[in-house]
Amino acid sequence: MRLKAQMATPDQAGSLVAGARGPRERSAWRMRLTKLDTKLSPYAYVSPFFLLFIAFGLFPLAYTAWVSLHSVSLQNVDEMTWVGLDNYSRLIHDDAFWNALLNTLTIGLISTVPQLMMALGLAHLLHYKLRGSTFFRVSMLMPYATSVAAATIVFAMLFGRDFGLINWFLGVFGVENIDWESGRWSSQIAISVIVTWRWTGYNALIYLAAMQAIPKDLYEAAEVDGASRWQQLRHVTIPGIKPTIVFTVIISTIGATQLFGEPLLFGGAGGYRGGADHQYQTLGLLLYEQGWFNFQLGRAAATAWTMFLIIMVAVAVNAFLAARGRSAFTIGRRRRHA
């Protein structure tokens, strides 16, 4: 009540003052100002975000596109020579690009698929009533809270050829020392282990949060129908958290496409080229090598933009598949009925 009264005062006061002072235009002017205020101020309130977005999002995006049409050296960034789409056509004819694209794809698959499946399983287990559930939940988030650099360096030591713990352990069973870093598959698996280790718990917690939003009666009904826990997972939980799964798949796809820190640090001295044979050079590392070791900024920018387009396509495909798949799920129908 008091609030209302206060809010009314300025207007009244305004018209009173205007009335006392003279012509009616004055109050019309006020009205227009107020109208303008209600119309414009929301934009003013959100503008900081968009100004920052323009400065740190849109501008770099556009500038990178501009740079990608030039030949520029990091040594002299002011001297740009127009080359049109040359950088792009060279990229497409460059074996290094296709190699990096394939590596990005395979590492992405090896790291994302098992990761999300494990996360789902873990979340399902944590969804039951457990003693010390907070402890388990917090400890699952610990790897995510670890810095990439620290985790990767420790893993690189674990995967060391001569003195690594993993080779020592395998040696107990008579397995010869594996040179993890120099094999194509072994290095990609090792990197995927780091990624999986860091992100599984994070995704599990997201799934867990989504699971807790599923109505209990669905489970009870399933139980009455005689569904086992596995069947409950398949027919109640997974359809119920489908939108969340789509979300994590998209985020993981983006993350996998941009994979950079793990392979860089895993490789040690030659990490930027992704091993002696570029066996685990991702697109991110290729860009880094072009721009910051060969100093060809134009080509690096073209790679960056190509990566951007690849992500856009991947996300669009994801979204398309998700939209097509949705109507087929029972939970959707049930919600519509309710």
Place this chain on the structure above:
Amino acid sequence: MPIPRRTLRLSLLAVAAALALMVAGCGGDGDDEESGGATGAAESEEEITLTVGLFGTFGFEEAGLYDEYERLHPNITIEETSIEFEQDYYQALQTHLAGGAGLSDIQGIEVARIAEVTQTQPDKWVDLNEFGAEELADNFFPWKWEAGRTADGATIGLGTDTGPQAICYRTDLFQQAGLPTDRDELSALWEDWDDFIESGKQYMANAPKGSAFIDSASGLYNAIIGQSETQYYDEEGNPIYDTNPVVKDAWDIAVEAIQAGLTAKLEQFDQAWNQAFANGAFATISCPAWMIGYIKGQAGDAGAGKWDVASIPGDGGNWGGSYLSIPAASEHKEEAYALIEWLTAPEQQITMWTDAQHFPSSSIAAADGAVAAATDEYFSNAPIGEIFKESADDLPIATLGPKDGVVKDTISNGLNRVDQQGADPDEAWEQTLEEIASAIE
């Protein structure tokens, strides 16, 4: 479909932010020519902190030179930061130069990069002649001095050390393998690289378990190429890495060593390589003078007395060595110049050799009796002065080119491919040439 669209926008943002980070380094252009310099003329007692950005182990700090300079100039404080791996260092330096920020008052530049700096970006560095560097010319070996200058005579860098070469070896491992351990005997044994490979085969026949003859194929390659006057560029500045027979010959010798199983399959300056010094994973290593200090650092006290130094097969050669330069963005150019002039002066270069094993680039220092007389306790009292001076005396004056560093790194990597991954040498060579062509244009 509300969720996909939102994530789409989210992902757009994420990508944009990532790109923002990538390009952020290339924004401005550090142009503060007028700041600094002028005020320093008063030689005031203003407290000044000079920052020095280096790579690997330059050894100034270890030799006590910073302390001494601070004692002589109480108002100066020196802060050194060092990045272990030169490739990482140089790319960070170039990023800082492009962004005009994050630069130290003094920056080290490796000899394989100096031509690139003098040829492509002289305006980003102080012409040291402004402070009278011209008159220091006679202090240095002429080739060292000239390489630090631009075509129109500006002096960009003052030389610190050079890298005359030798072979460092483990006497204990040699003994176990039944090879001679006396340095003179060994020097006579490996007249050329074929002899060296032959010794390696003998070593491997009775090698202690888990040890190889040499650390890496790339180390061997770089030692061999360092003995040649022509390397990757000709006098006119055209790249000849693909046609110069010296390059391919050096590659072939390294490949021969790999195929004979002499290498420990390590990558130089990698973590595993560092660890291997202490673990006795290899018995010899190509040893430019600066490697002496590196070995001590990595092998530690436990390695004392186990190492020795013999002459390098073939003629003398140079691998590495550096310059000190001042970025144009430095705010204390005059003070920075005073420091690098002092650090690279003959007296200090002698100290650097006797105390930190960096061989002088100053001809006056190199001729000093103290340099030739130096011995090293850690290396079984080897007469390192004599050995390295001999190598320095018949040093070839190499023609440098702007992309020497990239070419060298790419060839080293190609050899690692053969060494560590068992790649076919001919295919690895072809692939290396393609990679270089793509990287240097």
